[in-house]
Amino acid sequence: MTLFLEQLLNGMQLGVTLFLLAAGLTLIFGIMGVINLAHGSIYMIGAYAGTYVAATTGSFLLGIPAGLAAAALTGIAVEFLVVRQLYDRDHLDQVLATFGLILIFNQAITMIFGRQPLFVGLPDALSGSVELLPGLFYPLYRLAIIAVGLLVAAGLYLLINRTRVGMLVRAGSTNREMVRALGVDIRLLYTAVFALGALLAGLAGYMAGPILAVQVGMGEQILITTFVVVVIGGVGSVKGAFYASLLLGVTDTALRAYLPGLLRQVMVGPEADALGAGISSMGIYLLMAIVLLIRPKGLFAGNT
Amino acid sequence: MSFKGSVLALAATALVALPASAEPVKIGMITTLSGPAGYLGQDIRDGFKLAMEMEGGTLGGVPAELIVEDDGLKPGNGRQIAERLITNEGVKLFTGIVFSNVAGATVPDIVDSGGFYLSPNAGPSNLAGKGCHENYFVVSWQNDSLHESAGQNATNLGYKSAFVLAPNYQAGKDAIAGFKRYFKGDIVGEIYTSLDQTDFAAEMAQIRAAKPEAVFQFHPGGLGIAFLRQYQQAGLSETVPMVVAAPSMDGVTLAAVGDAALGLNVSSHWNSDFDNPANAAFMKAWTAAYDRPATYYASQGYDTALAMASALKATGGSLDDPAAFREALRKADFASVRGKFAFGPNQHPVQNWYALKVEKGADGKPELKTVGQVFEDRGDTYAAECKM
Numbered sequence: 001m002t003l004f005l006e007q008l009l010n011g012m013q014l015g016v017t018l019f020l021l022a023a024g025l026t027l028i029f030g031i032m033g034v035i036n037l038a039h040g041s042i043y044m045i046g047a048y049a050g051t052y053v054a055a056t057t058g059s060f061l062l063g064i065p066a067g068l069a070a071a072a073l074t075g076i077a078v079e080f081l082v083v084r085q086l087y088d089r090d091h092l093d094q095v096l097a098t099f100g101l102i103l104i105f106n107q108a109i110t111m112i113f114g115r116q117p118l119f120v121g122l123p124d125a126l127s128g129s130v131e132l133l134p135g136l137f138y139p140l141y142r143l144a145i146i147a148v149g150l151l152v153a154a155g156l157y158l159l160i161n162r163t164r165v166g167m168l169v170r171a172g173s174t175n176r177e178m179v180r181a182l183g184v185d186i187r188l189l190y191t192a193v194f195a196l197g198a199l200l201a202g203l204a205g206y207m208a209g210p211i212l213a214v215q216v217g218m219g220e221q222i223l224i225t226t227f228v229v230v231v232i233g234g235v236g237s238v239k240g241a242f243y244a245s246l247l248l249g250v251t252d253t254a255l256r257a258y259l260p261g262l263l264r265q266v267m268v269g270p271e272a273d274a275l276g277a278g279i280s281s282m283g284i285y286l287l288m289a290i291v292l293l294i295r296p297k298g299l300f301a302g303n304t
Numbered sequence: 305m306s307f308k309g310s311v312l313a314l315a316a317t318a319l320v321a322l323p324a325s326a327e328p329v330k331i332g333m334i335t336t337l338s339g340p341a342g343y344l345g346q347d348i349r350d351g352f353k354l355a356m357e358m359e360g361g362t363l364g365g366v367p368a369e370l371i372v373e374d375d376g377l378k379p380g381n382g383r384q385i386a387e388r389l390i391t392n393e394g395v396k397l398f399t400g401i402v403f404s405n406v407a408g409a410t411v412p413d414i415v416d417s418g419g420f421y422l423s424p425n426a427g428p429s430n431l432a433g434k435g436c437h438e439n440y441f442v443v444s445w446q447n448d449s450l451h452e453s454a455g456q457n458a459t460n461l462g463y464k465s466a467f468v469l470a471p472n473y474q475a476g477k478d479a480i481a482g483f484k485r486y487f488k489g490d491i492v493g494e495i496y497t498s499l500d501q502t503d504f505a506a507e508m509a510q511i512r513a514a515k516p517e518a519v520f521q522f523h524p525g526g527l528g529i530a531f532l533r534q535y536q537q538a539g540l541s542e543t544v545p546m547v548v549a550a551p552s553m554d555g556v557t558l559a560a561v562g563d564a565a566l567g568l569n570v571s572s573h574w575n576s577d578f579d580n581p582a583n584a585a586f587m588k589a590w591t592a593a594y595d596r597p598a599t600y601y602a603s604q605g606y607d608t609a610l611a612m613a614s615a616l617k618a619t620g621g622s623l624d625d626p627a628a629f630r631e632a633l634r635k636a637d638f639a640s641v642r643g644k645f646a647f648g649p650n651q652h653p654v655q656n657w658y659a660l661k662v663e664k665g666a667d668g669k670p671e672l673k674t675v676g677q678v679f680e681d682r683g684d685t686y687a688a689e690c691k692m
Contacts, residue, residue: 010505213526277496
C-alpha cells in the first residue's frame, strides 16, 4: 500500500512538471495558433541559467529569479524576432522555424557551457526525506515540486478565470478575430502570453535540474510528452493541460511500476520484462490514441 | 555541426629522416561531437591529438594529418563520411567511432575497401566473433567485457543478490547479459527502462521494495547522471550499494553527480591514478592542455594514437604493404597508459580489469580510486569464434 502511494506521488510529481511546460505550450498553440517546438529549448535555458547562478553563488534561491528571467526574456525575444513573423504562415513554416531555433539554442549552449552537463546540488533545506505515513519515506524536494506545481496551477486558474487579462486570454483562444475587432492590442497580449509560457517552462527546467541532468538537448526529451499532454487535454485549455498532465504522469508511472510485474504472472520472466517495458513506453501514446478516438478534440476542448 | 580540424605539422627533422614520405599520412577520424554524447568524441579526439602533439605533430616520427568529422551519432552519416574520405581524400587509416551502431554501419565499408580501422571505443560483439576482420583492430575493449567485469566485481565483493536495470535497447540488453554471465548471486529484479526516460522514481520504489544486496545499472551519459542523483535522493545510496561498469561513471559524470556517487563500485580497464610512466606522462600532458577531467575515452584516444604510431614507425609511414602494417600493429609495441596491453587472436585487447571506488579526494571532491583487480590478462568471450 505504501508502495502504491509512493508511486502515486511519483506520478503526480512527473505530472506537475509536465503541466508547467504544457500550460505555456497550450496557451501559445491555442491563442496564437503557433506550434512552438522551441518551448523545450526555453526549458533548457531556464535550467542552465538558474543552475549556473545557483552554482556560482551557492544559493539555490538566487537561481530561481535567474532561471525565470532568462527563460522569460528568451521567450519575449523569440516571440518578437521570430514567431511574430509567423502568425499568418501555415504550421509547416512555424515548425521549420522553431525547429531551427532548437538547433541554434543547442549550439549556443554548447559554445557557452561546453558539452559537460552542469552540476547542481539539492538545496540543504530540501535534501532529506520525510515520513508521510509509517514506512512511506518521500524526498522533500519532490514534495516541493508537487507543491509548487499545484500552486502555479491555482495561480493560473485565478489569473485566467478572475482577471481581465485572463478574460482576454480566454476570448483569444476561442475567437481571435473577434478580440482583435474589439480593439484589444492583440500583439501585446501575444507577447505577454508567450513570456508567461516561457516563464513557466523556465521554472520547470530549473526545478528539474537537481533531479535530472542539466545538459544540451534536455528539452527535446520532454517536449514530445508535453505535446501529448496538450493534445489529450485539448488545445488551448489550461484546465485540460492540468488534468491531462496528472493523468499522463500517473499512467506512465503506474505502467512502468506494475505492468512487468502483472505480465510476469502470466508469462516467463524475461519476455514479460521486455514486453512490459515495451508497452509501458508506448503507454502514453496509446492513451492519447484512445482519448482521440472518444473525444477527437481532447478532453477539455473549447471550455477553457 | 560539421567540425573539420586538421593537424598538419611537418617536423623538419622527420622530413630529413624520412625523405620518401613527404606527403603526410592521412588519418580519418569519424566521431560523435554533437548532441549530449558529444563529449565522448571530443575526449577521444583530444586524447589522440595530444599524443600527436607530444611527438611534434607526428605519429611515430611520421608526419600525419588528422581529418576530424562529426557523425552526429547517425550510422548513415558515419558511412557517408567514410566513403567520401576513401574516394576523395584517399584515406586508408581510420579511427574515432564512439557508438556501436555507427561502427556497425561504417567499419565493414572501410575494411572491405582495403583500409584499416582502429577502434578507440566501440567493440560490438558481431565484429569480434564471426565478423572479425584482419584490418579491424580494437584498442578499447569488447563491449561485453565492460559489464562482465562489473559482474565479477559484484561477485568478488560478496553480494548475494542484485537488482539490474538498463535501457531497453541492444546495448542495454548486452549489459545485463554480460553482468549476469559473471555474477554468481541471484537476480531479484530486472527492469528495462526507456531510452527517453529521465525520471526513475518508479524504479527506485521497486528497488526499495525488492531489498537487494546490490544494484547494477547501465545508463550512459545524462541518463546515468539523473539515475544516480535520484538514487541518492531516494535515500538508497546509504542502504543498497551500487556496482557499475566504466561507461556509467566516467570523470565527466562524476563531476556532474558530485557526492551522490560516493561509495560507488566501478570496474574499468583504466583510471587516472594508474601508476605507470606512460600514464603519468599522459595525465601530465592532459592536465596542462585541457581544463577538464581526463576520461577513459581520452585515454583510449591516446592509446589508439600510440598503437597507430607504433605500426607507422615500423613501416616508415607506408601503408603500401598492408601485411607489413598489420603485422606491426599486432605486436602492440607501445607503452599503453593501462600498463600491460596485447592484442588477442581477434585483434581485440587482452588486458587487466580493475575495481575502482568513488571516494572523497584530498580536496574534498569525490574521485575514482583504484582499489583492486577484477580480471587479469582477459580477452573476450567472442575471440574463439573468430577465424581469420
